[in-house]
Amino acid sequence: MEFVVSRDPRLLIQSLIPSLSRKALSGPVRGSLTSYHFWARNALFHGLGALGLQAGDKVLVPAFHCSTVVEPILHYGCEVVFYNVNRDGIVDFEDIARKVDSRTKAVIAIHYFGVLQPLSTIRDFCQDHQLFFIEDCAHLLMGESEDDPLGRVGDISIFSWRKFFPIYDGGMLVCNHASQLPTVSWDGLGGRLHLKIVKNLFGKYLSDRSPARPPVALNREKRESEIEDSVLEDETRKKFKSKAPHREFDALQLNWPMSPWSRFILENIDLSAVMQKRQEHSKFLNQALGELSGVRPWSTERVNGVCAWAFPIVAENRTDLHVQLRKRGIQSFSWDGVIHPSLPLEEFQDARFLYEHLVLLPNHQSLTREELHFIIESVRDVL
Numbered sequence: 001m002e003f004v005v006s007r008d009p010r011l012l013i014q015s016l017i018p019s020l021s022r023k024a025l026s027g028p029v030r031g032s033l034t035s036y037h038f039w040a041r042n043a044l045f046h047g048l049g050a051l052g053l054q055a056g057d058k059v060l061v062p063a064f065h066c067s068t069v070v071e072p073i074l075h076y077g078c079e080v081v082f083y084n085v086n087r088d089g090i091v092d093f094e095d096i097a098r099k100v101d102s103r104t105k106a107v108i109a110i111h112y113f114g115v116l117q118p119l120s121t122i123r124d125f126c127q128d129h130q131l132f133f134i135e136d137c138a139h140l141l142m143g144e145s146e147d148d149p150l151g152r153v154g155d156i157s158i159f160s161w162r163k164f165f166p167i168y169d170g171g172m173l174v175c176n177h178a179s180q181l182p183t184v185s186w187d188g189l190g191g192r193l194h195l196k197i198v199k200n201l202f203g204k205y206l207s208d209r210s211p212a213r214p215p216v217a218l219n220r221e222k223r224e225s226e227i228e229d230s231v232l233e234d235e236t237r238k239k240f241k242s243k244a245p246h247r248e249f250d251a252l253q254l255n256w257p258m259s260p261w262s263r264f265i266l267e268n269i270d271l272s273a274v275m276q277k278r279q280e281h282s283k284f285l286n287q288a289l290g291e292l293s294g295v296r297p298w299s300t301e302r303v304n305g306v307c308a309w310a311f312p313i314v315a316e317n318r319t320d321l322h323v324q325l326r327k328r329g330i331q332s333f334s335w336d337g338v339i340h341p342s343l344p345l346e347e348f349q350d351a352r353f354l355y356e357h358l359v360l361l362p363n364h365q366s367l368t369r370e371e372l373h374f375i376i377e378s379v380r381d382v383l
């Protein structure tokens with residue numbers, strides 16, 4: 001299905017033309033060792049090596065997660081122990097403390113869609129229990145918290161820049177205390193993969209030049225008949241399955257570096273302009289959606305100074321908001337399709353609530369005011 005409002009930013013011609021103003025790719029945490037990987041999940045896998053974790057060690061992982069966080073840990077040979085996060089997305093220290101034992105070696109905490117974890121408290125907890133702290137910044141571009149750059153407090157941190165830019169791949173590992181980066185036997189990407197990436201980028205560039213349809217002010221009658229049609233289509237083609245953008249973990253890709261095509265595009269991007277746009281859009285959505293009853297922005301703190309992948313809202317009384325928005329042409333998503341099969345969900349009611357009720361809206365740098373209004377109007381319409 002073609003979405004009227006896409007989840008991803010547009011690929012502009014400026015990003016594809018070689019220019020003199022290219023900047024060396026900067027790491028998100030100045031002064032720390034950074035390595036560039038194809039996916040952030042690969043960065044996590046190699047980060048476990050940088051910390052010196054051994055097969056059989058236990059790693060504490062939040063019950064509210066994407067399975068690509070769990071898979072690399074299992075593949076490394078560690079045991080995953082799930083802990084609770086509350087409905088505001090903040091780690092539950094009591095549950096963590098209950099689950100630490102002599103085999104526990106690390107805790108992962110995720111800054112969900114810009115909801116920041118209490119970094120100094122986690123760091124102190126980890127120091128007291130002699131655990132490594134892995135800071136998952138995959139949903140953040142950059143930002144600060146408690147006067148530290150995000151990604152600096154964890155012993156290691158990971159970033160997934162491919163979520164923020166029109167690139168095919170791109171993850172990062174930041175090692176803050178490890179004395180050296182992990183030794184990776186980097187694989188070549190191979191001609192076919194290079195071709196696939198270039199083809200994908202070119203296709204994206206062409207389709208971004210001619211967006212599906214301009215968002216029109218919601219004409220209720222007309223839209224409803226369109227939506228009915230698409231529901232019929234939906235039943236046969238299952239196109240609205242509202243999964244998060246998700247690619248399965250593949251151990252054969254663990255040693256892939258970030259592709260030169262992603263690096264090329266990233267070197268041409270004005271990071272501060274992107275951050276500013278995303279923050280502006282989040283603020284705008286926050287204000288407008290904060291006035292509606294039936295939904296609430298997941299956190300209001302986050303909109304100050306942090307640049308998040310998507311704008312999270314909670315629909316307390318319904319579980320289909322993201323599906324309804326997709327039917328209206330907005331590429332919203334939830335995390336209901338990315339739960340790792342080993343999670344005993346019935347033991348984690350707060351995580352279950354978030355999987356069912358948290359909806360992620362586009363907030364990317366290419367959105368126009370018209371598109372933002374269309375999102376807001378559509379949410380109001382569904383409610």
Ligand SMILES: Cc1ncc(COP(=O)(O)O)c(C=O)c1O
Pocket residue numbers: 038039040041042066068069110136138139159160162170171
């Ligand atoms: C919290 C979190 N960490 C890590 C990842 C892995 O990122 P990547 O898809 O770049 O491997 C994801 C993927 O969505 C994620 O949501």
